Amino acid sequence: MTTETTHNVPTPLDAAAIRADFPVLNQPLEPGEKTLVFLDSAASSQKPAAVLDALNDYYRQYNANIHRGVYKLSEKATAKYEEARHLVAAFINAASPREIVFVRNSTEAINLVAHSWGRRNLKEGDLVVLSVMEHHSNIVPWQLLAEEKGFEIAYIPLTSDVRLDMEAYEQLLRREPKLVSVAHVSNGVGTINDVATIIRQAHEAGAVVLIDGAQSVPHLPIDVQALDCDFLAFSGHKMLGPMGSGALYGKRALLEAMPPFLGGGGMIRKVTLEGSTFADVPARFEAGTPAVGEAIGLGVAVEYLTALGMDRVREHERELTAYALERLREVPAITIYGPQDPELRGGVISFTLGDVHPHDVAAILDSDNVAVRAGHHCNQPLMHHLGVVATTRASFYVYNTLEDVDRLVAGLHAVNRIFGLA
């Protein structure tokens, strides 16, 4: 794994020092208890003290509703909320903070696009292109809308090493889909999709493109203007931010042409008993009182990641993934899914161990204080493609170390011992 020298390798992250910033990972241990190895950041990341402090400061010092009060508390809350929007916009290089809509998570972001853009623009006879590796949150909203509108959904098939079949994709584009909506990085097996090509080709075919960035925005440098995606959905809680924080990026012209999603306070211009007119973007899509402190916390998370440097975050995870792939291959009876080349993967490794059920694998790892995910990962069509009902999944982030990988490998040897596989 030392052959690639074409890109500049950034200075490595000091994961051990980063770990000290995360209170969950530094709790006092019971006698005999081992330190927590947290390998489920793809589900939700841990939060650094800076983010927890920001939440605490908001609720203790300036908790107030935003865009309404004329008093100082509300003014400060409003300013900090909008500052967070600027920070998130800069993080993904959006052209304007107006292109950032705060939502609860990626699921809500995709549902917003389906309900607003989709309901307005999709009709019977239209085609929407998804892929077999999508998270259920990028399948079900489109299926629900298709039932109502009668458009067709086609899925980009997968290769045996769980990459998108790009030839099949080009065939689908000949049918001139209205929308292409795919994951940047697979939450199930970690494949990094070539979204730059996907977006360029989709645009040539006249399609609008939504990228599910839930597993990429936390882990890779993202530049929405360079990518030229029309929408990008991501979750704050997977990128060191609070639960209930997330964002939808949308190109301003598209957002401005879209009808509201939820109706209510904060999203109107004028309401009469006969009808209403609506606020400019992004307020049009943020009906009701938002999660103010959580959005502010997401802004702080983005500052934390920016200070680390997203190219260094990527390099750290690439190194962990390469090491883990190497070490895991030593484990008897293991099957690792997805591309074998760490360059093509985010920090997600999905595997099975002989015929041991992934839930049993995870339970035995947990007894050693190694936290992994077991199940279908909201990826049932992908699991069907792999021919399994579930996998065990380990996923990495900035606070994980090579020693964490060693603990995982040791735990898997214990599983093999208990189940008599080796």
Add this chain to the structure above:
Amino acid sequence: MAEQLYREIILDHYRNPRNKGVLEPADYSYEDTNPLCGDEVRIDLRVKDGIVSEVRFSGRGCAISQASASILTEMIQGKPLEEVKALTKDDLLEELAIPISPARMKCACLSLKVLKAGIYGVPQDED
């Protein structure tokens, strides 16, 4: 803790399940899944003179769910149906004799849930 959860009795029933198979026709038959693990269990019963004369289970899933089903079939084979109806979660857990965390309770109790639903013809509350 892993060694306590995956004791010999569990691994033995998982590797060498008792009463594995199906009965067709059966007097009572039911199957259900546990969405958490994707565990599947089906239980078929034949009852003669109020006694469970034959029982089979089939399914797939984690060791806890499948061993629990195997153990449950041994508990009810040859027992009066009325006695089987009165079986509780605690009776089954006592027989499993392993520490079950809240996260694994659905795995451990899936077989009993399926058995009760089969006998009563409708899904039963878990508690």
